Amino acid sequence: MKLGKYSMGIGDRFGRQGKAQLTAFVEARRQGVDVIPVWNKSNREHLIVHTEPVSVRVEADAAVGALSWNGEYHVDADHIGLKTVDRFLAPSDFFTIDVADFIGRPASEDSLRAFTASHAKLKNLPPIAGLSTPLALDADRLSAIARQYLAAVQEAGRIYRHIAAAKGADNFIAEVSMDETDRAQTPVELLVILAAMAAEHIPLQTIAPKFTGRFNKGVDYRGDVAQFRREFNDDLLIINFAVKEFSLPENLKLSVHSGSDKFSIYEAIHGAVRKHGAGLHLKTAGTTWLEELIGLALSGPEGLRVATDVYAAALGRFDELCGPYASVIDINATKLPPAADVRRWTGRQFAAALRHDQTCSAFNPDLRQLLHVGYKVAAEMGQRYLHAVEANEAVISEQVTNNIFERHLKPIFLGD
Numbered sequence: 001m002k003l004g005k006y007s008m009g010i011g012d013r014f015g016r017q018g019k020a021q022l023t024a025f026v027e028a029r030r031q032g033v034d035v036i037p038v039w040n041k042s043n044r045e046h047l048i049v050h051t052e053p054v055s056v057r058v059e060a061d062a063a064v065g066a067l068s069w070n071g072e073y074h075v076d077a078d079h080i081g082l083k084t085v086d087r088f089l090a091p092s093d094f095f096t097i098d099v100a101d102f103i104g105r106p107a108s109e110d111s112l113r114a115f116t117a118s119h120a121k122l123k124n125l126p127p128i129a130g131l132s133t134p135l136a137l138d139a140d141r142l143s144a145i146a147r148q149y150l151a152a153v154q155e156a157g158r159i160y161r162h163i164a165a166a167k168g169a170d171n172f173i174a175e176v177s178m179d180e181t182d183r184a185q186t187p188v189e190l191l192v193i194l195a196a197m198a199a200e201h202i203p204l205q206t207i208a209p210k211f212t213g214r215f216n217k218g219v220d221y222r223g224d225v226a227q228f229r230r231e232f233n234d235d236l237l238i239i240n241f242a243v244k245e246f247s248l249p250e251n252l253k254l255s256v257h258s259g260s261d262k263f264s265i266y267e268a269i270h271g272a273v274r275k276h277g278a279g280l281h282l283k284t285a286g287t288t289w290l291e292e293l294i295g296l297a298l299s300g301p302e303g304l305r306v307a308t309d310v311y312a313a314a315l316g317r318f319d320e321l322c323g324p325y326a327s328v329i330d331i332n333a334t335k336l337p338p339a340a341d342v343r344r345w346t347g348r349q350f351a352a353a354l355r356h357d358q359t360c361s362a363f364n365p366d367l368r369q370l371l372h373v374g375y376k377v378a379a380e381m382g383q384r385y386l387h388a389v390e391a392n393e394a395v396i397s398e399q400v401t402n403n404i405f406e407r408h409l410k411p412i413f414l415g416d
């Protein structure tokens with residue numbers, strides 16, 4: 001199973017927006033670019049919403065059937081490890097093998113010696129044209145990078161083989177992710193990681209490193225855009241080189257996680273991908289559910305009450321909801337409006353505060369991030385929330401489709 005050139009991960013906490021999401025990909029195709037939808041939902045999300053991985057397969061198949069989508073699509077077991085992968089095996093055909101927790105753990109001295117000995121030629125590579133800084137990899141540096149990452153790559157190998165034994169190696173796409181960690185991987189580290197992946201015989205088709213800067217959930221990139229641009233370009237050149245040098249799958253591509261809403265780097269991503277003729281996987285951060293809240297707020301008094309109740313409850317449970325996401329959100333609590341104020345807002349005011357439109361003075365990124373992690377509150381509302389979403393499908397699906405097409409597919413893949 002081979003992943004096509006451009007793909008985008010879409011999350012759907014409550015599993016009701018598959019058709020509205022796919023409609024955006026239909027529109028992208030109509031405007032000239034084929035992007036493969038990949039429905040993803042992590043183990044953490046399943047636990048909080050109390051859903052089973054098979055529900056994502058059911059949703060994806062139903063949307064594909066309803067819209068007669070004849071293109072490729074996938075169901076991603078998002079951020080799984082050996083302990084969590086089993087219930088994803090049957091419904092998923094794309095696996096995000098997360099080994100970030102294994103970075104920095106010790107690999108055996110024997111395996112470290114074997115790796116550095118068999119990769120001695122990494123120290124004398126011919127220059128790779130176009131890199132922002134030439135590769136400099138001496139024996140000490142090679143050994144230090146191997147010490148940092150070899151155990152993580154070995155763990156990826158164990159997970160990969162576990163999945164392959166259950167499904168058959170040709171029946172799924174393997175991605176390896178290292179993004180949920182504190183320090184970004186440099187291009188030279190990526191090179192050594194890819195060499196180790198090949199030595200471990202992992203036919204990975206996408207890799208999600210941690211890039212420089214902050215990729216907070218649901219809001220724009222924070223960091224040095226020029227530095228990101230250099231790093232992203234260098235990473236593409238490294239991948240291109242590694243594919244040939246280590247015989248990795250020729251469609252291997254970069255994956256950008258928490259990639260939704262990173263408006264200030266989309267031009268850099270689009271430009272680099274076009275320039276190098278590279279592929280791209282961009283995973284969004286489950287923001288479709290925020291479009292449900294916007295749609296509810298705009299739908300009338302009942303829906304608005306559901307949306308404001310979610311906000312009020314989330315505000316009261318700030319620490320509990322934000323804790324698990326501490327490394328991927330940055331909320332200034334003093335900028336969060338009191339619940340009593342929000343209860344006086346009109347639906348349009350609520351929508352304007354939440355919708356990610358940086359040109360709108362009413363937009364509140366702190367409120368947006370709090371609501372993003374507040375889906376647990378909506379999950380606990382149970383049928384009240386789901387009924388409201390279903391009753392207002394028309395206004396909600398318009399928000400969902402528009403967000404994915406106009407704010408994501410268009411700038412990232414159409415360059416517009």
Ligand SMILES: [Zn+2]
Nearest residue numbers: 177179257258
């Ligand atoms: Zn990730």
